[in-house]
Amino acid sequence: MKTMMGLINLEPELDLYEELTYFRSGASLPFAGRYRLIDFTLSNMVHSSIQEVAIFAQNKYRSLMDHVGSGAAWDLDRRHGGVFILPPDWNDPTDISKGDLRHFHNNIDYFTRGKSEYVLISGSQFIANTSYDDFFKHHLDQEADVTLLTTSYETLLPEHEKFIKVDTDSDGWVTSLSHDKKKQRLFTGVYVLHRDLLLELVQECIAHYKSNLFMDGIMANLDQLKVQAYHYDGYSAVVNSVDSYYRQNMKLLETENYKKLFLSGNDILTKIGNQAPTIYHSGANSTNSLIATGCEINGEINNSIIFRDVKVAEDAVINNSIIMQHSTVESGVHLDNVIVDKDVIITKDQALQGANGQPFVIPKRKTI
Amino acid sequence: MKKECVTMLLAGGKGTRLQDLTKDLAKPAVPFGGKYRIIDFALSNCANSHMHTVGVLTQYSPLELHQHIGVGKPWDLDRMHHGLTALAPFTKDSGGSWYNGTADAITKNIDYVERYDPEYVLVISGDHIYHMDYDKMLQQHKETGADVTISVLEVPWEDTSRFGILNTAEDLRIYDFEEKPTNATSNLASMGIYIFNWKLLKKYLLDDAQQTDSEHDFGKNIIPSMLRDQHNLFAYRFEGYWKDVGTIQSYWEAHMDLFDKDLEKLVSNKDWRVYSHDSQFPPQLIEDNAVIDQALINNGCIVSGTVTKSILSENVHIAEGATVNQSIIFSGARIGENVHLERVIVQEGVVIPPNNTVISDPNEEPIILSDENIKTIHN
Numbered sequence: 001m002k003t004m005m006g007l008i009n010l011e012p013e014l015d016l017y018e019e020l021t022y023f024r025s026g027a028s029l030p031f032a033g034r035y036r037l038i039d040f041t042l043s044n045m046v047h048s049s050i051q052e053v054a055i056f057a058q059n060k061y062r063s064l065m066d067h068v069g070s071g072a073a074w075d076l077d078r079r080h081g082g083v084f085i086l087p088p089d090w091n092d093p094t095d096i097s098k099g100d101l102r103h104f105h106n107n108i109d110y111f112t113r114g115k116s117e118y119v120l121i122s123g124s125q126f127i128a129n130t131s132y133d134d135f136f137k138h139h140l141d142q143e144a145d146v147t148l149l150t151t152s153y154e155t156l157l158p159e160h161e162k163f164i165k166v167d168t169d170s171d172g173w174v175t176s177l178s179h180d181k182k183k184q185r186l187f188t189g190v191y192v193l194h195r196d197l198l199l200e201l202v203q204e205c206i207a208h209y210k211s212n213l214f215m216d217g218i219m220a221n222l223d224q225l226k227v228q229a230y231h232y233d234g235y236s237a238v239v240n241s242v243d244s245y246y247r248q249n250m251k252l253l254e255t256e257n258y259k260k261l262f263l264s265g266n267d268i269l270t271k272i273g274n275q276a277p278t279i280y281h282s283g284a285n286s287t288n289s290l291i292a293t294g295c296e297i298n299g300e301i302n303n304s305i306i307f308r309d310v311k312v313a314e315d316a317v318i319n320n321s322i323i324m325q326h327s328t329v330e331s332g333v334h335l336d337n338v339i340v341d342k343d344v345i346i347t348k349d350q351a352l353q354g355a356n357g358q359p360f361v362i363p364k365r366k367t368i
Numbered sequence: 369m370k371k372e373c374v375t376m377l378l379a380g381g382k383g384t385r386l387q388d389l390t391k392d393l394a395k396p397a398v399p400f401g402g403k404y405r406i407i408d409f410a411l412s413n414c415a416n417s418h419m420h421t422v423g424v425l426t427q428y429s430p431l432e433l434h435q436h437i438g439v440g441k442p443w444d445l446d447r448m449h450h451g452l453t454a455l456a457p458f459t460k461d462s463g464g465s466w467y468n469g470t471a472d473a474i475t476k477n478i479d480y481v482e483r484y485d486p487e488y489v490l491v492i493s494g495d496h497i498y499h500m501d502y503d504k505m506l507q508q509h510k511e512t513g514a515d516v517t518i519s520v521l522e523v524p525w526e527d528t529s530r531f532g533i534l535n536t537a538e539d540l541r542i543y544d545f546e547e548k549p550t551n552a553t554s555n556l557a558s559m560g561i562y563i564f565n566w567k568l569l570k571k572y573l574l575d576d577a578q579q580t581d582s583e584h585d586f587g588k589n590i591i592p593s594m595l596r597d598q599h600n601l602f603a604y605r606f607e608g609y610w611k612d613v614g615t616i617q618s619y620w621e622a623h624m625d626l627f628d629k630d631l632e633k634l635v636s637n638k639d640w641r642v643y644s645h646d647s648q649f650p651p652q653l654i655e656d657n658a659v660i661d662q663a664l665i666n667n668g669c670i671v672s673g674t675v676t677k678s679i680l681s682e683n684v685h686i687a688e689g690a691t692v693n694q695s696i697i698f699s700g701a702r703i704g705e706n707v708h709l710e711r712v713i714v715q716e717g718v719v720i721p722p723n724n725t726v727i728s729d730p731n732e733e734p735i736i737l738s739d740e741n742i743k744t745i746h747n
Contacts, residue, residue: 033651034667073648255655255670262650272646274442276635277402277666277679279626286660292651293403293667296636305651 004136004192005081005116006045006053008038011100012212013123015060016240019363020341024063027055027124029245030324030342032252032261033292033305036067037239038124039270042083046074047266048132050120052081054110056103061087073271084110099211104202111195119198123189127248128236129265132190135230139192144228146197146218148174149190151232159244160186164219166229174227177219188232191218235260246339246359249305249322253288275308283314292325299329307342322359338362369449371484373506374566375419376474377410379494380427380467385615388715388736394426396494397433398619399698399716401626401635402664402679404644405436406613407494411452412642415443417502419490421450423480425473427457427466442643455480469584475573481566489569491562491586497622498610499640500561505604509563514602516568516594518542519561521606531557532587534603542601545591556603559610562586568599609634616733620713623679623696627662635664649682657688666699673703687722695734711735718742 008027015021020029027038038055045053053076057064064085070076071083086107097105104111111119118139120132132149139147150166165183167176177187191214201217210216218225235257237248252258262268275294280286286301294309299316306312307324313331321335327344329335337354340346341364350368354360362368383395390398396407407424414422422445426433439445440452455477457466467473474481474491481489488509490502500519509517520534528549535544535554546552572590576582582589595601609631613619625631635642649668654660659674668683673690681699686692689706697703697714704722711728714720715738728735 253653255653258650258653267648268650269648272648274641274643274646276642277664277681278652279636280660280663280665281627281629282662284660284662286654287658288656289654290651291654291665294636301654 002118002136002140003116004048004050004118004120004132005111005114005195006050007110007119007121008041008045008053008055008124009100009103009121009213010061010064010124011056011058011103012214013058013125017245018242019361020242020245020339021060023060023364025057025060026240028061028063028067029239030307031127031239031245032249033290033307035268035270036064037127038064038068039268040127040129041122041124042068042074042076043266043269044128044130044132045120045122046076046269047130048120048136050116050132051076051078052084052114052116054084054086054107056100056107057085057087059088061085067271069271074269081115086110096209097206098209100213101202101205101211104198104213105206108199108202111199114195117195118192119195120190120192122191125238125240126188126190126236127238127261128188128232128234129261129268130232130234131266132192135190135232136192138230139228142172142228143226145225146191146193147228147230149188149232150185150229151188151236152184152186156181156184157244157247159238159240159248162240163187163189163238168229172228172230174222174229177222185229185231186238187229188236188238234264237261242339242361243358246322247357250303250320252290253303253305258290273308281314284312299331299333341366344368369484371421371450371486373419373421373488373490373563374481374484374486375414375422375490375492375502376477376481377407377414377422377424377492377494378470378473379407379424379433380430380473381493381495382428383495383614386613386619387616388738388741389616389619389713390429391738392429392432394428394430394433395614397429397436398613399681400497400613400619401623402666402681404635404642405433406497407433407437408442408642408644409497409499410492410494411437411440411443411445412640413492413498413500413502415445415643416640417500417504419502420445420447421484421486422452423455423477424452424494425455425467425477427473430454430456436645442645444643450484453480469582469589470586471573471576471590472584474569475577475584478570478573481570486566489564489566491560491564493560495614496559496610496612497634498559498606499608499634499637499642500606500610502561502563505561505606506563508604509602512540512602513600514563515565515599516591516601517563517604518591518601519559519606520556520603521559521610522555523557525552525555528552528555528557532560534558536603540603540605542595542603545587545595547587556605558587559606560587561606562591568594616713616736620696620711620734624677624694626664626679627677647682655688658686712737715739 076083163186278295284297291306292308298314299312311328316333321338324342330348332349334351345367379396445452611622652669655672662677664679666682672688673686687705698716700717702719708725
């Protein structure tokens with residue numbers, strides 16, 4: 001049976017989330033009340049019978065290592081295979097590679113030792129609940145060299161502009177890749193190819209002092225490679241800025257979107273934390289909100305996302321906000337359009353307000 | 369490998385008075401508090417008291433219980449050389465039989481205990497909701513030089529007839545033990561938690577096994593014989609919340625206690641955590657028209673109706689117009705539109721069709737809604 005190994009390549013990802021990524025990589029950005037962005041990719045990989053996953057970590061990966069740990073939450077704590085977090089560690093004195101090719105060059109063992117012939121490469125910014133089985137089957141059926149996972153959105157938002165857009169002929173063969181802002185069909189950053197081809201492209205790119213596998217290895221060779229596109233039309237989201245992060249979180253307060261992302265398909269897996277159920281005391285109320293476990297709620301919460309272990313005191317009112325893990329909102333506080341990072345304390349009677357759609361961000365561990 | 373103390377956790381009982389809740393489920397595996405199972409409290413106490421060698425004696429309907437405890441991972445009891453071992457009845461060369469009494473269950477597992485060559489054996493059960501540091505009790509046991517230490521709790525005088533009552537001297541030495549006395553002379557009730565010197569216990573277990581008229585029970589046989597033989601029995605005074613959830617009424621009361629601000633730390637105390645299995649449901653979604661006033665709500669719930677003073681386990685949906693008051697809803701249940709529930713317990717996965725009302729008589733035990741009886745209520 002033909003199988004895939006996974007690679008989550010974080011090297012080319014920029015930290016685009018201002019204060020939210022001062023202390024963490026984008027991949028470990030908390031999302032939707034209990035997840036980190038990388039959970040979606042990891043879950044989709046294990047739901048596609050991928051049994052070994054490497055993560056090319058680039059910087060600020062402490063929180064990522066803590067989160068992924070042994071991989072047990074994704075059943076990736078295996079005797080054989082499992083998860084490998086590969087931070088930058090360059091030992092080869094003759095190494096001339098640059099950019100993400102450095103990661104490939106220095107971790108070539110992962111690909112040669114792995115039992116799978118095919119490699120599925122992904123970033124961490126594509127949020128969906130799917131399995132890559134049909135995508136992989138399409139790749140094999142079409143006898144393509146490379147297959148790209150694409151999707152499209154009815155309304156093009158600023159977060160979609162930064163993605164590579166894909167044009168294909170009627171048989172699904174990719175004819176052009178560009179950053180054309182007007183085009184609908186975007187490349188999700190997920191692609192699959194044979195291990196031998198991957199290693200060949202890596203060698204070639206390094207030999208020509210290139211620095212980006214996808215841009216220099218695949219995009220630049222579009223005329224020589226058989227590149228297919230496979231379209232995903234389920235619910236998905238992409239994030240790459242504070243605004244899009246806020247917007248895509250808030251979209252999940254609509255029951256229909258919540259059900260599409262979480263209740264159709266498999267469970268999205270994340271690190272578990274042994275929290276008690278959330279307790280609401282008398283005087284508490286909450287409407288149209290997504291609330292994780294371990295919270296203690298005495299105040300009022302509307303149109304908001306509350307992560308694990310958050311405390312909301314009496315007479316506090318939280319509207320249109322995202323409050324991350326372990327934060328405390330003291331009594332009489334009013335929040336509107338605010339993103340509160342982890343371990344923050346908002347002291348008594350503070351009123352904080354962001355602009356509509358442009359949230360005010362309070363960085364990790366602040367006391368305000 | 370030698371261990372100072374081995375814990376034997378009795379988890380084989382049916383808990384007959386829990387009626388439908390234990391129809392296909394051992395009492396220790398009955399859900400509690402929106403996330404836990406009753407046995408989680410005892411197992412978490414073990415983890416928090418550094419009792420890391422734990423034999424769990426199972427017998428009645430053990431499937432879910434075995435799946436729940438597994439190799440003990442949630443309690444950090446998945447250890448290389450000791451940790452958690454499920455001890456179900458077994459056969460061997462000389463035959464085999466069910467566990468016939470609490471003492472018999474230990475007697476049949478003497479081989480397990482001896483593997484660790486312990487000085488002491490702690491006997492507990494998986495039936496109660498409480499936080500207790502067993503290590504403190506063990507320290508007292510060593511300090512007093514006792515042969516047996518029994519954990520006791522002061523109960524209201526009017527309740528003494530429901531408990532095993534211990535009479536003690538001022539230094540807590542036990543001189544008398546009465547099972548459910550009508551005229552008690554003490555209000556110190558046994559909590560069914562014992563520490564024995566293993567060598568002595570082993571002798572009494574082997575003797576007791578020979579007695580054909582014995583019920584092979586710690587409270588009825590082993591403790592009284594040890595008292596008769598004038599061994600050193602001491603009481604250990606426990607102070608704190610302890611609830612026997614042996615009846616539907618007490619089970620429901622224990623849940624309502626979770627809203628008591630002094631007691632809520634029962635499940636959310638960061639210094640004495642209660643561990644359980646976690647699942648991977650998304651965060652709860654509270655919809656536009658929801659009203660929530662005093663509730664304990666777990667992951668995966670979708671709430672559109674009104675929830676007051678109730679506990680929702682994971683993956684419970686409460687439809688619009690429904691009201692759930694003073695009720696306990698187990699995982700996967702679906703409460704239909706305009707359903708009104710008051711003081712009821714809804715079992716796992718039960719679907720309550722729209723427009724039904726179920727209110728328990730305040731003078732009766734709460735009603736348990738199961739797949740079977742929901743049909744009769746609906747029609």
